[in-house]
Amino acid sequence: MYKIFLADNSSSGHHAAYLNSILELDNTENVSSLMKFSEKKYSFDYYLSRLIFLKKIKSNVNKLQSSINKGLVHLLYIDNLYTIPFANLSLDNVKVIGTLHHYPQNNLKMKLLKVFSKKIDLIIVHSSYIMKQLNKNGIYNVEVIHYPSFYNYDSLPSASNLRKELKISTEQTVFSLLGGTRYDKGLDIFLNSFQYIPNEYKEKILVNIVGKEETFDKNYIKEMSLKYNINIKSYFNFVTDNEFMSNVIVSDYMVVPYRNFFTGNSGPMTEAVVNSIPVIGPNYGNIGYLIKEYNLGYTFESENSYSLSQIIMEAVDKKVTIESNYKNKLTVKHFLNSYQDIYHNLM
Known part of the structure; x- marks a missing residue:
């Protein structure tokens, strides 16, 4: 048994x-140590702090090892672990894999990840x-599992x-920016683009901002x-799952104007794709790659508000929808089947 x-x-x-979600699979057990x-x-x-965490995980596994022939430790978030060059991950009869959610932003971090990659059997991205x-x-022990939508619409x-409930006119084109207003998410890049947009377009646009106040607060947005x-239209308090999903559904476009140093996937972008809502994002990095590779919407010149303004006006004129096969990769079923295959092959 494994x-x-x-x-x-x-x-x-x-x-x-x-x-x-992964705990739904057979033979899985939670050995997390919250800290x-x-x-x-x-x-x-x-x-x-990171070494203590790894020590606790190894201790939790050792306590359970007597009941198994072999095992596999899956570190679900190695983004905050691979920067420890002297981490010891070895366990008897136990393989180790880790999921990386963002690729390194600089050469030093990439070198540290390369060192870390040699201590584990597989990295999931x-x-x-x-x-x-x-x-x-030079990091080759890598496999892809697409990040799914965990919501049920x-x-x-x-x-x-x-739209009727939220008093949004059918004549308005809704551009949504969902989630915390962090600097890396580029809300200011989007808002600054309106200096280049004529009033006749602005009259047709509703900007829907929903998320936690972070770098850009409600005073800045006002x-x-x-x-x-x-x-x-803005809302900065806690939102329930239903409220979040509702704000996805009423969108004509999901805007994800991330800065260049953002290196992961976008949750709001995923939710847009599974609901056939076109995405507007930068032409750079992972976000740009996904939009262009799977025909998910529009891209603009990264970190360029003028370029974004031209795309916004084009989006108002065309008001397109998308149907991409990429959404089939974003189901929880596909996600779990992919992990099950990896676990089975490693074991």
């Missing part, structure tokens, strides 16, 4: 959905683009009924709304 030991240091947000890692880079606590970036840097009303005459 066992798959699933480990993470966090249960917040998508961490919980990811873990709980907050130090973020002060190159400090003693930075390394110590969520895009072929990320796999290619790792391959270019079946119980929601239609988009037209939701200021930009007045400065550039932008019609904005």
Whole structure:
């Protein structure tokens, strides 16, 4: 008998959905140790907190090893672990794999990941683009499993009924930006693009901003709304799953104007694709690759507000929808089958 030991240091947000989904597979067990890692880079606590986590995971596995012939530890989020060059991951009769959600942003981190990759059997990434970036840097023990949508939209009303509930006119083109207003997500790039958009277009546009206030707060957004005459509907409090899904459904376009240093997948983009809603994103990096590779919508010159303004006007004129085979890769069933195959092959 073999066992798959699933480990993470966090249960917040998508961490919980990811873990709980994989726990549906046979022979899986949660050996996570919830703890907050130090973020002060190159400090003693930075390394110590991560080493303590790995030690706890190894201890949790050792306690359960007597009941199995062989096992596999799956580190569900190695983005905050591979920067420890002296981590010891070895366990008797146990293989180790890890999921990487963002590829390294600089050469030092890439070198550290390469060292880390030699200590484990396999790295899982969520895009072929990320796999290619790792391959270019000499990391070859990599496989792709696409990050799925964990939401179930079946119980929601239609988009037209939701628009009535939310008092959104059918004449308006809704551009949504969902999730926390972090700097890397480029909300300011999007809002600045309205300085180049004529009023006759602005009258047709509703900007839908829903998420936690972070870098760009409600005062900044209000200021930009007045400065550039932008019609904005915003909500910054906690949203339920149904409220989040509703804001996806009412969108004509999902806007993901990430800055160049963002190197992962976008949750709102995934939700748009599974609902056949076109995406507007930069022509750079993983986001740009996915949009172009799978024909998911429009791309603009990365970090260029003027380029984005031209795409916004084109999107208002055309009001397109998408039907991409990529959405078939984004189901939980496909996600679980892919992990099951990897576990089976390694065991």
